[in-house]
Amino acid sequence: MRSLIDISTPVGVWLTEELSLVSDVLFEHLINKHPDVNTLCHELATYKGKMLRPSLLLLSWRVLNPDTETPQSVRVAAGVVELIHLATLVHDDVLDEADLRRGARTINSLRGNEAAVMLGDYLLSSAFLLCSTIKNPDLNLLLGGVTNTLCAGEVVQLSNRNNMDLTQEQYFQIIRDKTASLIAASCEMGGVLGGGGEVQIRVLREFGEKAGTAFQIKDDLLDLLEEESLVGKPVGRDVEKGKLTLPVIVFLQENPDKKSVLLDAMVYGNTKTLREILHGAGSVQVAIECVNELVTSAVGGVVGEFEGPAVAQMCVMVEGLHTD
Numbered sequence: 001m002r003s004l005i006d007i008s009t010p011v012g013v014w015l016t017e018e019l020s021l022v023s024d025v026l027f028e029h030l031i032n033k034h035p036d037v038n039t040l041c042h043e044l045a046t047y048k049g050k051m052l053r054p055s056l057l058l059l060s061w062r063v064l065n066p067d068t069e070t071p072q073s074v075r076v077a078a079g080v081v082e083l084i085h086l087a088t089l090v091h092d093d094v095l096d097e098a099d100l101r102r103g104a105r106t107i108n109s110l111r112g113n114e115a116a117v118m119l120g121d122y123l124l125s126s127a128f129l130l131c132s133t134i135k136n137p138d139l140n141l142l143l144g145g146v147t148n149t150l151c152a153g154e155v156v157q158l159s160n161r162n163n164m165d166l167t168q169e170q171y172f173q174i175i176r177d178k179t180a181s182l183i184a185a186s187c188e189m190g191g192v193l194g195g196g197g198e199v200q201i202r203v204l205r206e207f208g209e210k211a212g213t214a215f216q217i218k219d220d221l222l223d224l225l226e227e228e229s230l231v232g233k234p235v236g237r238d239v240e241k242g243k244l245t246l247p248v249i250v251f252l253q254e255n256p257d258k259k260s261v262l263l264d265a266m267v268y269g270n271t272k273t274l275r276e277i278l279h280g281a282g283s284v285q286v287a288i289e290c291v292n293e294l295v296t297s298a299v300g301g302v303v304g305e306f307e308g309p310a311v312a313q314m315c316v317m318v319e320g321l322h323t324d
């Protein structure tokens with residue numbers, strides 16, 4: 001997703017300033033009395049991306065509180081969701097044996113798997129500790145639920161490696177659990193802290209779930225179709241790791257007679273052929289349309305309930321996933 005904060009608008013300026021404060025909260029919270037821990041956390045600098053999840057949490061709160069000064073609890077909660085996200089990335093790079101993220105070396109490639117696993121654990125426990133300082137048990141419960149869900153999603157994905165019969169339903173369940181759950185929870189936390197009613201919180205959550213699902217399909221498309229230099233991380237890893245993604249599942253469902261041709265291209269790592277087969281059969285297009293539909297539905301749901309600059313900024317961020 002491109003950086004999509006419009007700094008010519010007051011809400012864009014507000015969000016940019018808030019994200020900087022969230023970053024301070026997060027990195028100050030990670031400081032430990034043991035220098036070894038700090039040295040390892042220092043390597044995280046390159047993992048810091050566009051802070052999508054904190055942005056959506058802040059904006060979800062803002063939608064409900066357009067004229068109020070931001071309470072520290074909202075910044076802390078935004079730091080919490082980013083910490084969880086960082087923990088999942090550090091662990092994910094171990095699972096995927098990835099040596100690059102955002103164009104820089106991953107923790108596992110710099111410091112080994114053991115250090116990466118421990119850093120992920122440290123980030124995860126730091127997130128829960130930080131969340132507890134807000135003293136809102138509902139948020140801790142929400143966070144417990146979402147970390148549980150995303151770990152389960154990864155377990156299910158792992159046990160379905162090389163499962164050529166994976167259905168679309170199973171694929172959607174996996175990506176909702178491993179990716180969309182945290183984005184949905186970020187929106188929900190913003191809504192809870194913002195004092196939203198039941199319907200408002202549900203609408204925000206659904207926006208996050210649809211956006212998160214679209215985000216993962218798009219991420220999978222990048223892994224399949226793009227070059228490493230463009231995405232700043234290894235590509236083709238899903239095929240290598242036996243992870244079936246949407247275009248492949250669609251192709252196998254619609255062309256059972258051509259299963260062996262596709263399998264050959266996958267097994268021999270023939271990316272060019274694989275891309276040609278999937279493009280030629282229209283399976284890539286099906287996945288692109290699915291992303292677009294999810295984006296339209298996410299935006300439609302949230303603008304049906306809210307109005308104002310904060311919701312407009314939320315929509316712009318998600319519309320960046322749309323492919324013309």
Ligand code: FPP
Binds near residue numbers: 095
């Ligand atoms: C991205 O997958 C992976 C996730 C969104 C979730 C990863 C979760 C875990 C590894 C479980 C650990 C959980 C905790 C709470 C520490 P991807 O490989 O498609 O994304 P990528 O292209 O960015 O690598």
Ligand code: MG
Binds near residue numbers: 098
């Ligand atoms: Mg990965």
